[in-house]
Amino acid sequence: MASALVTVLVLAIFCHNVAEGYFPPAARLGNGAQAAPLLPAAAREFLEAHNQARAAVGVGPLKWSEQLANATSLLARFQRNNMNCQFANLTNHKYGANQLWSTGGAVTPRMAVDTWVREKNFYNYAANSCAPNHRCGVYTQVVWKNSSELGCAQATCKGPNLNTLTICFYNPPGNYVGERPY
Numbered sequence: 182m183a184s185a186l187v188t189v190l191v192l193a194i195f196c197h198n199v200a201e202g203y204f205p206p207a208a209r210l211g212n213g214a215q216a217a218p219l220l221p222a223a224a225r226e227f228l229e230a231h232n233q234a235r236a237a238v239g240v241g242p243l244k245w246s247e248q249l250a251n252a253t254s255l256l257a258r259f260q261r262n263n264m265n266c267q268f269a270n271l272t273n274h275k276y277g278a279n280q281l282w283s284t285g286g287a288v289t290p291r292m293a294v295d296t297w298v299r300e301k302n303f304y305n306y307a308a309n310s311c312a313p314n315h316r317c318g319v320y321t322q323v324v325w326k327n328s329s330e331l332g333c334a335q336a337t338c339k340g341p342n343l344n345t346l347t348i349c350f351y352n353p354p355g356n357y358v359g360e361r362p363y
């Protein structure tokens with residue numbers, strides 16, 4: 182299968198401030214009264230893949246945020262136009278974020294999220310630790326209970342290979358150091 186040839190790299194943001202009693206930026210997106218819009222197919226796929234992984238550990242679903250989706254779209258476009266689809270620098274970013282860089286073939290939203298969720302195999306909940314050389318943070322952000330909103334986008338750069346950058350934002354952000362996802 183073609184997907185076996187796809188190379189992927191994953192990256193998650195960690196919030197380091199919790200030991201100082203830092204409180205995540207207030208999530209006042211004014212989303213409360215929105216009528217549920219008919220989501221584009223890609224949005225539904227991102228959402229469904231996240232919510233299946235969350236349900237598997239008893240965590241409630243995320244809902245799609247147009248504001249987060251717009252923010253990821255802008256960033257993905259910037260990375261495509263200026264950075265050859267490399268990872269965005271999201272140090273000190275206000276949202277939680279997962280990124281996936283892939284090369285060698287098309288990557289669907291489902292494939293991207295499933296790549297993050299596979300890090301579950303290396304996450305030790307009891308010890309809240311990750312096996313060496315793994316990046317469990319992408320998984321723990323997917324299932325972070327306090328995160329309630331999701332927005333994602335993808336950008337593709339054509340070079341000798343097909344490079345795809347997938348970015349998801351989460352609000353409120355997860356991955357507070359020393360805390361468990363759920």
Ligand SMILES: *[C@@H]1O[C@H](CO)[C@@H](O)[C@H](O)[C@H]1NC(C)=O
Nearest residue numbers: 246247248249250251252254
């Ligand atoms: C998101 O972007 C669309 C298209 O540019 C725009 O119509 C919409 O108002 C934006 N939504 C938010 C919440 O920013």
Ligand SMILES: *[C@@H]1O[C@H](CO)[C@@H](O)[C@H](O)[C@H]1NC(C)=O
Nearest residue numbers: 267268269270271272273274
């Ligand atoms: C990312 O941005 C931060 C500040 O926003 C900066 O300190 C850091 O050097 C940047 N990292 C890279 C790899 O450009």
Ligand SMILES: *[C@@H]1O[C@H](CO)[C@@H](O)[C@H](O)[C@H]1NC(C)=O
Nearest residue numbers: 326327355357360361362363
């Ligand atoms: C979730 O949020 C509550 C309050 O908003 C906070 O006290 C708690 O530490 C958070 N837990 C995690 C795992 O982020």
